[in-house]
Amino acid sequence: MPLPLTLRPEGRRVVVVGGGNVATRRVHALLAAEADLVVVSPTVSARIRELAVEGRLAWIERGYRRGDLDGAWLVQTATDSPVDDQVAADAEQARVWCLKGGDPDGATAWMPAVAAVDDVHVAVSGGGDARRASTLRDAVAAALQSGDLPLRHRTHHPEGFVALVGGGPGSADLLTTRGRRLLAEADVVVVDRLAPLDVLAELPADVEVIDVGKLPDHHPVPQDEINRLLVEHARAGKVVVRLKGGDPYVLGRGGEERLACEAAGVAVEVVPGVTSAIAVPAAAGIPVTHRGVATGFSVVTAHDELGELPVSPGHTIVMLMGVRRLAESAHSLVAAGHAPGTPVAVVERGFAPDQRTTVGTLGTIADLCVQRGVRSPAVTVVGEVVRLSPDWPS
Numbered sequence: 001m002p003l004p005l006t007l008r009p010e011g012r013r014v015v016v017v018g019g020g021n022v023a024t025r026r027v028h029a030l031l032a033a034e035a036d037l038v039v040v041s042p043t044v045s046a047r048i049r050e051l052a053v054e055g056r057l058a059w060i061e062r063g064y065r066r067g068d069l070d071g072a073w074l075v076q077t078a079t080d081s082p083v084d085d086q087v088a089a090d091a092e093q094a095r096v097w098c099l100k101g102g103d104p105d106g107a108t109a110w111m112p113a114v115a116a117v118d119d120v121h122v123a124v125s126g127g128g129d130a131r132r133a134s135t136l137r138d139a140v141a142a143a144l145q146s147g148d149l150p151l152r153h154r155t156h157h158p159e160g161f162v163a164l165v166g167g168g169p170g171s172a173d174l175l176t177t178r179g180r181r182l183l184a185e186a187d188v189v190v191v192d193r194l195a196p197l198d199v200l201a202e203l204p205a206d207v208e209v210i211d212v213g214k215l216p217d218h219h220p221v222p223q224d225e226i227n228r229l230l231v232e233h234a235r236a237g238k239v240v241v242r243l244k245g246g247d248p249y250v251l252g253r254g255g256e257e258r259l260a261c262e263a264a265g266v267a268v269e270v271v272p273g274v275t276s277a278i279a280v281p282a283a284a285g286i287p288v289t290h291r292g293v294a295t296g297f298s299v300v301t302a303h304d305e306l307g308e309l310p311v312s313p314g315h316t317i318v319m320l321m322g323v324r325r326l327a328e329s330a331h332s333l334v335a336a337g338h339a340p341g342t343p344v345a346v347v348e349r350g351f352a353p354d355q356r357t358t359v360g361t362l363g364t365i366a367d368l369c370v371q372r373g374v375r376s377p378a379v380t381v382v383g384e385v386v387r388l389s390p391d392w393p394s
């Protein structure tokens with residue numbers, strides 16, 4: 001049975017015999033491990049030559065000779081010729097571990113396939129079958145990156161750590177890989193109403209979930225209190241994930257949360273998310289820009305009075321929140337010079353099974369929405385791009 005070890009070759013001599021593809025790949029791995037690297041080969045790849053010029057390794061430009069292993073802790077031989085056998089035999093005699101290209105049976109050491117995330121390394125040995133090892137390694141790497149494996153306590157911040165994670169528009173598979181990984185490391189998760197709540201079900205039972213979900217016109221947990229919660233848990237040494245809907249920095253008060261944490265000396269990482277401002281229109285078949293139709297867009301909150309906005313058929317306006325103020329918003333856009341016939345779509349519950357789109361114009365949309373009982377959460381899109389929606393009557 002083999003014995004897996006983790007070597008620390010930093011500053012220790014490692015010899016690579018050969019200069020082709022396999023040698024080049026191993027050179028990269030050995031340099032990443034900061035080995036004191038010597039390559040012995042009459043010819044080498046362009047990459048090895050470059051590394052030699054940069055002084056990252058020593059290249060001995062000739063064939064292998066007995067004695068090249070003097071002082072080495074480890075040797076990789078990859079000449080694809082009988083020289084490999086010679087090197088292996090010399091290594092055996094000199095008691096140097098030998099990695100042997102294409103000949104696991106003749107080697108005294110095997111290079112595992114490695115999945116690395118942060119300071120965690122999972123090494124896979126396929127019993128000499130490199131392909132088998134790398135396939136399995138890929139699956140392990142994917143699981144580590146996605147947070148399917150509990151990669152906890154990566155982050156050691158003595159003053160505490162908070163990740164502000166954009167959860168996307170509500171569907172678990174629209175949360176980024178980085179966001180998932182941080183969730184898998186969390187001790188405390190502070191969530192919003194519009195965050196992708198399905199992912200919470202996957203968390204280990206000992207993870208504390210705090211719901212600070214805000215309902216429209218109803219703020220169960222004020223922002224100051226949320227900030228205080230983040231700081232308090234982080235300072236207690238917990239890894240805190242603040243899981244927010246969409247993107248943290250798009251009408252999400254992520255900036256305030258970051259500043260509050262920083263003011264308290266707590267380290268913060270902000271993980272972008274898929275914003276509902278773009279994704280929810282997309283879910284209804286509306287691109288916010290479209291060649292020949294719209295060259296830009298504004299994202300605004302309709303919770304308060306709309307500020308000044310570009311008045312142009314080529315500019316799309318995306319409104320978040322404020323479904324109840326739709327009549328006022330439409331009215332103020334018309335007052336500002338937008339044509340009453342400008343197409344409007346209101347998309348409710350984007351990505352949910354009961355997603356619904358209501359289309360009309362600035363002149364008609366408010367009444368239509370009352371008739372249909374349109375409710376929050378919804379994204380309102382104003383502009384010619386709305387005609388691209390399959391819901392627009394052709």
Ligand code: SAH
Pocket residue numbers: 168169170194245246247248249250251252274275276277280319320321322347348349350351352376377378379380
């Ligand atoms: N930071 C978030 C926006 C927060 S404001 C983001 O980037 O998406 C909250 C508003 O986002 C809601 O009132 C609604 O207008 C919109 N919203 C978020 N998710 C939504 C969804 N799944 N469907 C429709 N609207 C959504």
